[in-house]
Amino acid sequence: MSFAGKCAVVTGGSRGIGRAVCLELARNGADIALCYAGSEAAARETAAACEALGVKALTVQCDVSEAGQVSGLMEAALAAFGRIDILVNNAGITRDGLLMRMSEADFDRVLAANLRGTFLCMRAVSRQMLKQRGGRIINLGSVVGLRGNAGQANYAASKAGVVGLTKSAAKELAGRNITVNAVAPGFIDTDMTAAMPEKAREALLPNIPMGRMGTAEDVARAVAFLAGDGAGYITGQVLCVDGGMAM
Protein backbone atom coordinates (compact mmCIF):
# COMPACT_ATOMS: atom_id res chain seq x y z
CA MET A 1 0.00 0.00 0.00
CA SER A 2 1.49 3.35 -0.98
CA PHE A 3 0.04 6.79 -0.34
CA ALA A 4 3.13 8.60 -1.62
CA GLY A 5 2.21 12.01 -3.05
CA LYS A 6 -1.21 11.90 -1.39
CA CYS A 7 -2.60 14.10 1.37
CA ALA A 8 -4.80 12.83 4.18
CA VAL A 9 -6.88 15.03 6.47
CA VAL A 10 -7.50 13.31 9.81
CA THR A 11 -9.82 14.95 12.34
CA GLY A 12 -9.03 14.38 16.01
CA GLY A 13 -5.52 13.23 15.17
CA SER A 14 -3.98 14.29 18.45
CA ARG A 15 -4.83 11.17 20.45
CA GLY A 16 -6.16 7.62 20.39
CA ILE A 17 -7.47 6.15 17.15
CA GLY A 18 -6.89 9.37 15.19
CA ARG A 19 -3.24 9.43 16.19
CA ALA A 20 -2.82 5.79 15.13
CA VAL A 21 -4.52 6.56 11.80
CA CYS A 22 -2.13 9.47 11.18
CA LEU A 23 0.86 7.22 11.83
CA GLU A 24 -0.44 4.32 9.72
CA LEU A 25 -1.13 6.60 6.73
CA ALA A 26 2.21 8.38 7.21
CA ARG A 27 4.06 5.04 7.39
CA ASN A 28 2.63 4.37 3.93
CA GLY A 29 3.75 7.74 2.56
CA ALA A 30 0.81 10.14 2.98
CA ASP A 31 1.34 13.75 4.01
CA ILE A 32 -0.92 14.46 6.98
CA ALA A 33 -3.09 17.43 7.96
CA LEU A 34 -4.48 16.67 11.40
CA CYS A 35 -6.82 18.70 13.53
CA TYR A 36 -7.43 18.76 17.24
CA ALA A 37 -9.89 20.49 19.55
CA GLY A 38 -7.73 21.50 22.52
CA SER A 39 -4.71 19.20 22.87
CA GLU A 40 -2.13 21.25 21.01
CA ALA A 41 0.92 19.55 22.53
CA ALA A 42 -0.42 16.07 21.71
CA ALA A 43 -1.22 17.18 18.16
CA ARG A 44 2.29 18.53 17.67
CA GLU A 45 3.72 15.28 19.02
CA THR A 46 1.65 13.25 16.52
CA ALA A 47 2.82 15.52 13.69
CA ALA A 48 6.45 15.11 14.77
CA ALA A 49 6.01 11.32 14.85
CA CYS A 50 4.60 11.45 11.30
CA GLU A 51 7.49 13.61 10.11
CA ALA A 52 9.93 11.12 11.64
CA LEU A 53 8.43 8.62 9.17
CA GLY A 54 9.54 10.85 6.28
CA VAL A 55 6.34 12.73 5.37
CA LYS A 56 5.11 16.27 5.91
CA ALA A 57 2.58 16.97 8.67
CA LEU A 58 0.47 19.96 9.60
CA THR A 59 -1.58 20.61 12.75
CA VAL A 60 -4.66 22.83 12.82
CA GLN A 61 -6.86 23.67 15.78
CA CYS A 62 -10.41 23.13 14.55
CA ASP A 63 -13.72 22.38 16.20
CA VAL A 64 -15.31 20.18 13.55
CA SER A 65 -18.79 21.27 14.57
CA GLU A 66 -18.05 24.84 13.37
CA ALA A 67 -18.38 25.31 9.61
CA GLY A 68 -15.97 28.26 9.47
CA GLN A 69 -13.27 26.32 11.31
CA VAL A 70 -13.75 23.30 9.04
CA SER A 71 -13.28 25.53 5.99
CA GLY A 72 -10.09 26.83 7.60
CA LEU A 73 -8.81 23.29 8.14
CA MET A 74 -9.35 22.29 4.51
CA GLU A 75 -7.88 25.57 3.23
CA ALA A 76 -4.78 25.01 5.38
CA ALA A 77 -4.40 21.45 4.05
CA LEU A 78 -4.74 22.65 0.45
CA ALA A 79 -2.29 25.51 1.00
CA ALA A 80 0.29 23.10 2.44
CA PHE A 81 -0.16 20.08 0.15
CA GLY A 82 -2.15 21.29 -2.87
CA ARG A 83 -4.65 18.40 -2.72
CA ILE A 84 -6.82 16.29 -0.40
CA ASP A 85 -7.03 12.60 -1.33
CA ILE A 86 -8.19 11.04 1.93
CA LEU A 87 -10.51 12.36 4.64
CA VAL A 88 -10.80 10.46 7.91
CA ASN A 89 -13.64 11.78 10.09
CA ASN A 90 -12.40 10.51 13.43
CA ALA A 91 -13.06 13.36 15.89
CA GLY A 92 -15.65 12.30 18.43
CA ILE A 93 -16.84 12.71 22.01
CA THR A 94 -19.10 11.04 24.54
CA ARG A 95 -21.35 12.62 27.20
CA ASP A 96 -22.91 9.51 28.70
CA GLY A 97 -26.03 9.36 30.85
CA LEU A 98 -29.38 7.65 31.05
CA LEU A 99 -32.01 9.03 28.69
CA MET A 100 -34.29 10.27 31.48
CA ARG A 101 -31.50 12.37 32.96
CA MET A 102 -29.72 13.40 29.75
CA SER A 103 -29.56 17.16 29.31
CA GLU A 104 -30.37 18.76 25.97
CA ALA A 105 -26.90 20.30 26.04
CA ASP A 106 -25.25 16.87 26.29
CA PHE A 107 -27.44 15.51 23.50
CA ASP A 108 -26.73 18.48 21.22
CA ARG A 109 -22.98 18.59 21.93
CA VAL A 110 -22.46 14.93 21.01
CA LEU A 111 -24.56 15.23 17.86
CA ALA A 112 -22.69 18.40 16.90
CA ALA A 113 -19.19 16.92 17.25
CA ASN A 114 -19.88 13.43 15.93
CA LEU A 115 -22.55 13.88 13.25
CA ARG A 116 -22.60 17.56 12.23
CA GLY A 117 -18.78 17.55 12.28
CA THR A 118 -18.65 14.56 9.94
CA PHE A 119 -21.18 16.21 7.61
CA LEU A 120 -19.30 19.54 7.55
CA CYS A 121 -15.96 17.89 6.76
CA MET A 122 -17.46 15.69 4.04
CA ARG A 123 -19.18 18.67 2.45
CA ALA A 124 -15.99 20.72 2.61
CA VAL A 125 -13.80 18.14 0.83
CA SER A 126 -16.27 16.76 -1.70
CA ARG A 127 -15.87 19.67 -4.14
CA GLN A 128 -12.07 19.32 -4.05
CA MET A 129 -12.30 15.54 -4.54
CA LEU A 130 -14.66 16.07 -7.49
CA LYS A 131 -12.05 18.39 -9.04
CA GLN A 132 -9.36 15.77 -8.46
CA ARG A 133 -11.64 13.07 -9.95
CA GLY A 134 -11.32 10.78 -6.98
CA GLY A 135 -10.99 10.45 -3.24
CA ARG A 136 -11.55 8.36 -0.17
CA ILE A 137 -13.70 9.29 2.81
CA ILE A 138 -13.68 7.11 5.92
CA ASN A 139 -16.00 7.95 8.81
CA LEU A 140 -15.62 6.58 12.32
CA GLY A 141 -18.87 5.04 13.46
CA SER A 142 -19.24 2.62 16.38
CA VAL A 143 -20.83 -0.73 17.09
CA VAL A 144 -22.96 1.31 19.52
CA GLY A 145 -24.48 3.06 16.49
CA LEU A 146 -25.52 -0.33 15.12
CA ARG A 147 -26.77 -1.96 18.30
CA GLY A 148 -27.53 0.86 20.77
CA ASN A 149 -26.18 1.02 24.33
CA ALA A 150 -27.84 1.90 27.61
CA GLY A 151 -26.47 5.21 28.83
CA GLN A 152 -25.33 6.33 25.38
CA ALA A 153 -28.51 7.42 23.56
CA ASN A 154 -26.87 10.60 22.28
CA TYR A 155 -23.69 8.83 21.17
CA ALA A 156 -25.57 5.90 19.57
CA ALA A 157 -27.84 8.32 17.70
CA SER A 158 -24.84 10.27 16.42
CA LYS A 159 -23.07 7.12 15.22
CA ALA A 160 -26.24 5.67 13.64
CA GLY A 161 -26.50 9.01 11.85
CA VAL A 162 -22.95 8.60 10.58
CA VAL A 163 -24.02 5.34 8.91
CA GLY A 164 -26.88 7.06 7.07
CA LEU A 165 -24.62 9.94 6.09
CA THR A 166 -21.98 7.50 4.82
CA LYS A 167 -24.39 5.50 2.66
CA SER A 168 -26.09 8.59 1.21
CA ALA A 169 -22.81 10.28 0.33
CA ALA A 170 -21.51 6.99 -1.11
CA LYS A 171 -24.47 6.93 -3.52
CA GLU A 172 -24.00 10.60 -4.46
CA LEU A 173 -20.26 10.35 -5.06
CA ALA A 174 -19.75 6.82 -6.42
CA GLY A 175 -19.99 7.94 -10.03
CA ARG A 176 -17.16 10.41 -9.41
CA ASN A 177 -14.66 7.81 -8.19
CA ILE A 178 -15.04 8.87 -4.55
CA THR A 179 -15.67 6.06 -2.08
CA VAL A 180 -17.30 6.69 1.30
CA ASN A 181 -17.16 4.02 3.99
CA ALA A 182 -17.43 3.77 7.76
CA VAL A 183 -15.34 1.86 10.25
CA ALA A 184 -17.24 0.83 13.38
CA PRO A 185 -14.88 0.07 16.25
CA GLY A 186 -15.98 -2.00 19.21
CA PHE A 187 -14.26 -1.54 22.57
CA ILE A 188 -10.89 0.10 21.91
CA ASP A 189 -8.25 1.02 24.48
CA THR A 190 -8.03 4.85 24.30
CA ASP A 191 -8.67 7.85 26.59
CA MET A 192 -12.36 7.60 25.64
CA THR A 193 -12.79 4.13 27.17
CA ALA A 194 -10.27 4.77 29.97
CA ALA A 195 -12.80 7.26 31.31
CA MET A 196 -15.33 4.43 31.88
CA PRO A 197 -15.68 2.98 35.40
CA GLU A 198 -13.55 -0.17 35.86
CA LYS A 199 -16.69 -2.27 36.53
CA ALA A 200 -18.26 -1.21 33.22
CA ARG A 201 -15.04 -2.03 31.35
CA GLU A 202 -14.89 -5.50 32.95
CA ALA A 203 -18.57 -6.15 32.15
CA LEU A 204 -17.92 -5.52 28.45
CA LEU A 205 -15.12 -8.07 28.00
CA PRO A 206 -17.33 -11.22 28.03
CA ASN A 207 -19.24 -9.71 25.06
CA ILE A 208 -16.12 -9.75 22.89
CA PRO A 209 -15.64 -13.16 21.23
CA MET A 210 -11.93 -12.44 20.76
CA GLY A 211 -11.64 -11.85 24.51
CA ARG A 212 -9.69 -8.60 24.46
CA MET A 213 -10.12 -4.89 23.90
CA GLY A 214 -8.98 -3.62 20.51
CA THR A 215 -6.03 -1.32 20.02
CA ALA A 216 -6.02 1.97 18.15
CA GLU A 217 -3.70 0.29 15.65
CA ASP A 218 -6.31 -2.45 14.97
CA VAL A 219 -8.68 0.31 13.83
CA ALA A 220 -6.03 2.31 11.97
CA ARG A 221 -5.11 -0.65 9.77
CA ALA A 222 -8.76 -1.03 8.69
CA VAL A 223 -8.97 2.69 7.90
CA ALA A 224 -5.78 2.47 5.83
CA PHE A 225 -7.17 -0.53 3.94
CA LEU A 226 -10.30 1.45 2.98
CA ALA A 227 -8.09 4.37 1.92
CA GLY A 228 -5.91 2.17 -0.25
CA ASP A 229 -6.05 0.91 -3.84
CA GLY A 230 -7.18 -2.54 -2.68
CA ALA A 231 -10.52 -1.07 -1.57
CA GLY A 232 -11.24 0.78 -4.82
CA TYR A 233 -14.52 -1.07 -5.48
CA ILE A 234 -15.86 -0.86 -1.91
CA THR A 235 -18.26 1.94 -1.02
CA GLY A 236 -21.14 2.58 1.36
CA GLN A 237 -20.00 -0.15 3.74
CA VAL A 238 -19.63 -0.33 7.51
CA LEU A 239 -16.61 -2.37 8.54
CA CYS A 240 -16.78 -3.50 12.19
CA VAL A 241 -13.40 -3.69 13.93
CA ASP A 242 -14.62 -5.18 17.16
CA GLY A 243 -13.24 -8.66 17.82
CA GLY A 244 -16.62 -10.10 16.81
CA MET A 245 -18.66 -8.01 19.29
CA ALA A 246 -21.46 -6.95 16.93
CA MET A 247 -21.97 -10.05 14.79
Ligand code: NAP
Ligand atom coordinates in the same frame (compact mmCIF):
# COMPACT_ATOMS: atom_id res chain seq x y z
P1 NAP B 1 -10.26 10.02 22.13
O1 NAP B 1 -9.07 9.26 22.56
O2 NAP B 1 -11.16 10.62 23.15
O3 NAP B 1 -9.78 11.16 21.09
C1 NAP B 1 -10.76 11.99 20.51
C2 NAP B 1 -10.11 12.88 19.48
O4 NAP B 1 -11.12 13.70 18.88
C3 NAP B 1 -9.08 13.83 20.06
O5 NAP B 1 -8.05 14.00 19.10
C4 NAP B 1 -9.87 15.12 20.25
O6 NAP B 1 -9.06 16.29 20.20
C5 NAP B 1 -10.75 15.07 19.01
N1 NAP B 1 -11.96 15.88 19.10
C6 NAP B 1 -12.99 15.74 20.00
N2 NAP B 1 -13.93 16.67 19.75
C7 NAP B 1 -13.50 17.40 18.69
C8 NAP B 1 -14.03 18.49 17.97
N3 NAP B 1 -15.23 19.02 18.25
N4 NAP B 1 -13.31 18.99 16.94
C9 NAP B 1 -12.12 18.45 16.62
N5 NAP B 1 -11.55 17.42 17.26
C10 NAP B 1 -12.25 16.90 18.29
O7 NAP B 1 -11.23 9.10 21.23
P2 NAP B 1 -10.94 7.70 20.49
O8 NAP B 1 -11.29 6.61 21.40
O9 NAP B 1 -9.62 7.73 19.82
O10 NAP B 1 -12.12 7.75 19.38
C11 NAP B 1 -11.89 8.19 18.05
C12 NAP B 1 -13.17 7.95 17.25
O11 NAP B 1 -13.51 6.56 17.29
C13 NAP B 1 -14.39 8.69 17.79
O12 NAP B 1 -15.21 9.10 16.72
C14 NAP B 1 -15.09 7.64 18.61
O13 NAP B 1 -16.47 7.90 18.74
C15 NAP B 1 -14.83 6.40 17.77
N6 NAP B 1 -14.94 5.16 18.54
C16 NAP B 1 -14.12 4.90 19.60
C17 NAP B 1 -14.28 3.70 20.29
C18 NAP B 1 -13.42 3.32 21.47
O14 NAP B 1 -13.68 2.26 22.08
N7 NAP B 1 -12.41 4.09 21.83
C19 NAP B 1 -15.29 2.81 19.92
C20 NAP B 1 -16.10 3.11 18.86
C21 NAP B 1 -15.91 4.29 18.17
P3 NAP B 1 -8.31 16.83 21.55
O15 NAP B 1 -7.19 15.86 21.81
O16 NAP B 1 -7.81 18.15 21.16
O17 NAP B 1 -9.33 16.83 22.62
